Amino acid sequence: MTLEQARAALAAARRVAVLTGAGASAESGIPTFRDAQTGHWARFRPEDLASPDAYRRDPETVWAWYAGRYRDVTQAQPNEAHHLLARLEREKGDGFFLATQNVDGLHARAGGERLVELHGNLSTARCETCGTVAPLPDPETFTPPPGCPVCAAPMRPNIVWFGEFLPELALEAATRAFEEADVALIVGTSGQVYPAAGLALETRRAGGVVIEVNPDETELTPYLTYSVRDVASRGLLALLDPTD
CATH class of the missing domain: 3.40.50.1220 (TPP-binding domain)
Incomplete structure (x- = not known):
């Protein structure tokens, strides 16, 4: 052809x-997921930031990573x-x-x-308890982790991680x-x-x-x-x- x-x-x-x-x-x-791992994040493997096990071990670090990426994509056009x-x-x-x-x-x-x-989508989060998906606040005012607007349980990034369907x-x-x-x-x-x-x-x-x-x-x-x-x-x- x-x-x-x-x-x-x-x-x-x-x-x-x-x-x-x-x-x-x-x-x-x-940047791609791996290209974004510079500076402080260069010491992490992808599985350290994007897997259910990583989130269970250290939800604060995982949320800090995704909050930064959310801020970056919000500024992009x-x-x-x-x-x-x-x-x-x-x-x-x-x-x-x-x-x-x-x-x-x-x-x-x-x-x-x-x-x-x-x-998934970086601008949303998913409730760990009831499954509700909700938009994140403005990145300039967002302090993770967000709470579910329906049941108040913690929410995780609404992203498909390694090992998930x-x-x-x-x-x-x-x-x-x-x-x-x-x-x-x-x-x-x-x-x-x-x-x-x-x-x-x-x-x-x-x-x-x-x-x-x-x-x-x-x-x-x-x-x-x-x-x-x-x-x-x-x-x-x-x-x-x-x-x-």
């Missing part, structure tokens, strides 16, 4: 499913990739679906509505969307984290076209229809605005 054919397939598609990873938010200045995908959603209407591995909420802030956040309904909706997609876009993800990485293969198995946007070759590349080797914003622009 050529770039022109990829553009044509995307333009003609009635159903489009999108999976985004860290590369979609990199241009907003948001959606980039051109987020806006282009929101525009594609408006064009495709109910035929559009986006699943993101990112926890920064930038797709929604760019206007995205038909989406699921597979790994993805939210069942979100994963089911994403799987169905990729199975039914005429074209799937895989934007800024390494293809190493499952089950999210397997969504692209659902489209391929069903006979659909899968287009990757990534500056580097990934573990999914050999199984996909076409790859645009560029950062998320320029790669999507090449697919959506060929005259630019």
